[in-house]
Amino acid sequence: MTEALLEVRDLVKHFPVTRGVLRGKQIGAVKAVDGLSFTIQPGETFAIVGESGCGKTTLANLILSLVTPTRGDILLRGQPISRLSPEALMLYRKSVTAVFQDPYGALNPRMRIGDVVTEPMAIHGYPRQTRQQRLQEVLRAVGLSADSARRFPHEFSGGQRQRIGIARALVLQPPLVVLDEPVSSLDVSIRSQILNLLKDLQGEFGISYLLISHDLATVEHMSDWIGVMYLGKLVEIGQAREICRQPRHPYTATLVAAATPPGRTPPWALPIVGEVPHGLDIPSGCAFHPRCPYGWPTCRTLTPPLTTVAAQRQVACHLYIDPSSVDAWPPPLPPAAA
């Protein structure tokens, strides 16, 4: 078993909500990320799927070390980043880069593309010669012409800007790239170009991706593993194709149903009830229970932990805590809700 490239262990990030003149009194907390654990293997794509308010952005910020966790740790090749010296942290930053959603906000409009792409190298002190050379390599790899380097961002289209962002993410040959909704803001007809490019680059350089997205169809196409996030917790982790074919957690089922092309029946048709609650009003017990047609009494009081229910599958749901209680899939609805 190869060593995991990235391991996230019980990661927690709470944002305190304060009151008072000097903001001293804490009256509550937004539990943006509330105990996440998963691993990413080298050369694989792990996707985090969730809707607004689930904590995806905070997770990305944590992995990129833009915020410090309240508890828990992130380990790169076994090294926890909380205990890294500043120099070692800089090495971490070389190893984990990102491509963000908005191609228009990701590039400094006053910087030439050449400088934008090589900025990470400049930050880490690489000499000019090396930077120029690497710039040409990486521009070629993402399908941009060599003379793009002298131009400014506004001269490029959305798809091209995203390529520039990808070039910048790859310039230091990182083993892990965080992709935060990489194609959501692009025109539909060029999304597949970018997705193909990302896949090709992965095949060529053995990069791992942490793909954050709400679009299950894209996620299924790109990923090996999927982790479904709801209000700061992972409710299901499993292999991508399997999760889409046979979701176990009721929330995952609603996501699959929502992503299923109309006219085709989803594998587990659950009605979608209500909306995602606000981060400050997380329901007790299982956070999904107010919207879940299976609501058992325990769901209201006890938060289900993530348990292994099958090979390569973990689910956080009381339906599966005691595997003997449910042997049919999908689990039969209680009479009142059916």
Next chain:
Amino acid sequence: MARSATPAPELVLPQPVTAHSTGLVAWGRSVLRGAPVFSLCFLILAIACALGAPLLASYDPIETNRAQTLLPPGLSAHLLGTDHLGRDILSRLVYGARISVTVGFLAAFVSGTVGTLIAVVSGVMRGWAETVLMRLTDAFLALPFLMVAVLVVSLLGPSLVNVVLVIGLLRWMTYARTIRSEVLRLTEMDFVRLARAAGARPRRIIVQHILPNIVNTLLVLGTLEVGSAVITEASLSFLGLGVPRPLPSWGTMLAESQTYVFTAWWLPVFPGIAITLLVMASNLTGDWLRDRLDPTRRQL
């Protein structure tokens, strides 16, 4: 954050991919389009007077001439007439431009620098620095300008430097607030976030990412502040708190002409027109700059 795709809105016209686009030249060429011609010309004239007063003025502005007092304007030797001490109004206006323009630009520069410094530090560093600096800004905003000006000038004595400092150090707050909100907006942008994720230190973020993107706002604020500074200097001089007489300043000229308003109208009118034109020119230029760099056409 958009949930499903947010394509670029249709109403934003797609930019043509230009074959050439060097930074400064193309920027300059595009910026000067639609400029207010008269205002820019007047500003250039005022600056020319300020820089080359001895060359442009025919008469000495300070030397008095008892024989030529209160001559009305005409096509004679004194185009705009003379004042009560026989000094040529036109020459005094030209020399006065020195004071007004210098004070105007320098004071705007001082307040701009101080304000930007405070805005950038508080916007990037956040935390305690931000709180302290913002409260400092509030405190300064509460100061009654005229009282402080009187205090400072009476303590330190009137001089060009003191006037510039008084105006500059009491007018930086507008900059601080406006630029700070720009800075905050910029720090939220993805390219700053990515620079941070790559390990950039605050200094790099400020120099490479923040400063170049606030230049536009600074320019607009700066031209507007020039107008304000000119009026403030004129007011201070009018009250006798500005540059010491007999150095001609448009404000001083106004002050000295008070008793002659009804008898020799050219004494107050011409300096008054000069002040008005300078303020108008810089305001219109500021307006034009603001429109020109309008966000819907700006790339940011």
Next chain:
Amino acid sequence: MLPDAQPASAAPLLEVRDLRTHIFTRSGVVKAVNGVSFQVRAGETLGLVGESGSGKTMTCLSILRLLPRGARIVSGQIILQGRELVAASEATVERLRGKQIGMVLQNALAALDPVFTIGTQVGEPLVMHQKMSWRAALRRVVELLRMVKVVAPEIRVHSYPHELSGGMRQRVSSAAAIGCAPALLIADEPTTALDVTTQRQYLDLLMELQQATGMAIMFVTHDISLVGNMCDQLAVFYGGLLVEYGPRQQVLSQPSHPYTAALLQSIPQLGEPRERLPSIAGEPPDLGRLPAGCPFHPRCDAALDECRTGEPPPVFTLAQGRQVRCWLREQDDDRSAAGSP
């Protein structure tokens, strides 16, 4: 693109004939809508699908006369319930907006004024157009909110927009749009800012509303997978033109325009994983610098010589009311064939 002649009793609710809307800018003319024709019948849903810059939004704005500065309808006709709109006065069109045509726009938060309550905003068109008293209007607002599935509508009538979630705001916007029982609802990307599950809820709601009120819907989106169950007819836009038009089922299963076909191929489908997505080379065109001939030819695998020159291909009528603008389909032109299927 006019569907085959219908019997007089089924005159279309809205008819757009060769609409051309251009935007006049300092750097040239942008041909945002370049000859678009279609019909919407009462009770029917027409899906307008296209990417940014394809002309679908500008078409809707032309119908509503809400064009941005510099944009003008240069030719064509818009006929709503027999009344021609392009030549009509501003006042006439204003009266129609809100009364005969309702609109739901993309950003629900921007559509609702933060300083007025929901009741005021949803009730305002009722008071204005139907001359109701405020008391009667508020009662109707509660009914409307119930129709759009807002929980506890009697309480929500007094809420402010910021107190509602995104999904609820979109539903409130829709309630405002259908308040005066318009014959036509134009929904421009109504689900873009919503979560995936909320999106589905909202689309189900739209279908229910249509059943209940019998109104026609023009549903504008860039996401072709959303039109799946909703739309009766589908209109595909590209480069300011309507490149394909026909019954939704057929267009999706057997697209006749290369763009539609390539687009459908390139979108990942849940449950049908593929190793590599076929992608369309190149980028969507700049409407200010359209290529000669067909706007799609630079990206088309099957482009012929005539595709690259002259005017864009004309409308060819295919069997069963389908229309396409593509030289490759010239021989399938069925215009001479009699009647409808």
